[in-house]
Amino acid sequence: MSRLAHLFLALCLVALTAQPVFAVKPDEVLANPALEARARSLSEHLRCMVCQNQSIDESDAELARDLRVLVRERLVAGDTDDQVMDYIVSRYGEFVLLKPRFNLRNGLLWAAPVIFLLGGGFFMLTALRRRKAGLQPEALTDEEQAALNKIVGRDD
């Protein structure tokens, strides 16, 4: 059903904007290609607030357009990428970031893959070692040793 949901999503989006417009429009594009490239890559990390799971770079919504223009204004004003992001987060909250920040609250999120890999790997290695150890023959008991000695005809 994933794609359907996606299409519904797009549909809601379209319904919101009343008429379909483009994600990035020609009149938004900055003259300076280096700045424009930075604007595009920043846009991909910013969520369109009214359309749930799209970045402002690919969204048609008016709000996304406003954010795109805002990002470009800040860049033209000479902000660094981080300053632009901080500015937008200060206005719209962390919800706007598609890549959550590294902090304590998001610790589990970021650490999960590492925890899984290391934990799983450790668990498997110990299991392997334990099994291997389990396959080592145990030492003979005194009676067994005595019986064996008797069979091979040794006496000590």
Added chain:
Amino acid sequence: MVETGHFALVLALTLALVQSVVPLYGARVGDTRLMQIGGTAAVTGFALTLLSFAALTVAYAQSDFSVANVWENSHSAKPMLFKITGVWGNHEGSMLLWVLILTFFGALVAAFGGNLPPTLRANVLAVQGWIGTAFLLFILATSNPFLRLSPAPFEGQDLNPILQDIGLAIHPPLLYLGYVGFSISFSFAVAALIEGRIDAAWARWVRPWTLAAWIFLTGGIAMGSYWAYYELGWGGFWFWDPVENASFMPWLAGTALLHSAIVMEKRSALKIWTLLLAIMTFSLSLLGTFLVRSGVLTSVHAFATDPSRGIFILCILMLFIGGSLALFAFRASSLTQGGIFQPISREGALVLNNLFLTTATATVLIGTLYPLLVEAISGDKISVGAPFFNLTFGAVMLPLLLVVPLGPLLAWKRGDALAAGQRLMAAAGAALFAMICTMIVVDGETVLAAVGIGLAVWLIIGALTDLALKAGLGSVDANVLWRRLRGLPRSVFGTSLAHLGLGVTTLGLVGALSFQTEAILVMKPKQVVEVAGNAIRFEGLRPFRGPNFTEDQGIFTLLNEAAAPVAEIVSAKRFYPVRQMPTTEAGIKTLWFSQLYISLGDETGAGAAVVRIWYKPMVTLIWLGALVMMAGGTASLMDRRLRVGAPARRKPGKAAAAA
């Protein structure tokens, strides 16, 4: 007819109840006749569900708007194809399709499971019966598609225009065949836990079902991805949407299950892994169903309307996942240990594969659910989107992709990594060469893209190396080589093709993501623009009227070096009056494996329009790779040893002749 369908569905529920209880009890007390009722109930239940589904389809085909579901999702002017596909283009109908496929698989087990041990067959069918009961109850209680309207409206509300596409005919059925197909692996796992016995023969029975489900799911996801790519009009093919992730997680877990079952079949090892993965894969399918239909996630979709549905599915989810995991915890320790192996061995490589794939699954799962978790605990709203998944999922998959070609070259029990590495020198050389070429020819700055291309070549050549070595390349002459290649088991081709497909998809991803060219501009009629060496002329706008829509078509011509027209590309903005909804229809021209993708925007006056043109190099390889993977799966399914129903029973005639 509609009432017949409704009645058949209720009858299917009662049969599912019989199927849940009687064979289980029969297996417990050793009564063959009670056990056999399971098969009869499964086949009859399927027939009844089919009847019910047919009744709804007929209501759609006849545009019977006295049925609420038809009125909500259909229109008399809609083309017949979309009337039929509209049956599953909504929550109620798609649930019915879900159950139809579930009972279909149950009936297949009943029909082809004659050579299963009778108690295992009875238990498997009983577990299938539990799932069937739960979902039939769900449909009848909360999502009944057969409810009537009185008085009947004259005209329907039409199907969501975006869904009026051939994609709807293929994508959901394929996806469901995959999702629900994993229920068979699940039922086998639970039945094995109930019996407390699991062996290599069990794995041999389970593998074809898993493989078939995996093939369908691969196709369903790939198809869905291509559908969104051409329909949504901005050229994206994967969005890490929660609902998309919901279909991707069972695929990842299912892939691990597939590999794990190989070890279990051949070496009787990894029993715990296989059982757990079988349970997890279907659980993730159920979780996907829950996420899509309950509306708990901030993904916008029309299914999220009724909270009682969400709670109902949540109960089903807890019952099945909790129950099976509890059974697993209770019984797993009693399973006998299988074959032993060194860490460097085929088994070891497959364990590593399991570890990485489950980690990847967990990464996607936690990323999908984390915003919910944070909001529940602290009330803060955060987003986890594509940039996060690309980074973390990529980081987990990269090492896995690096070792994929090594795995099949290692021997069982005790392998030699160094020797396997040496055999892959050609593949490594080719990968290095491809990387250097990419750096020199295309762009010296995008190291990541070069690495990606190298990785793809490594996977492709690595897969071919495996095949060549197994045929005896280098040690025998061409004649023998050919004969031996043809004599190789089909499952060897399956492995090779599937891994090759992975490489092809990787190549497509890297190509489309790293090397695409984009042009955003206002074009006047007869204006020519060059995108990545392709000259495109805008001919102008022209109105067009379809059966239930109107559209503005932008006509573009692809020109060759001599400025002569080569092909016409039509990109359109469509409007569906019934739902007052516009859609975009991208104009796509495939050039070998690459595509030109044209999206039409607003008219700016004097016949000029805003146009967005992409050149996406190698983009079709993303989906072609999936097709190759499916071909690999199919080849493996054709293997004598794995044919559904294997191991074959001796024919009675033959036995009689021998006697």
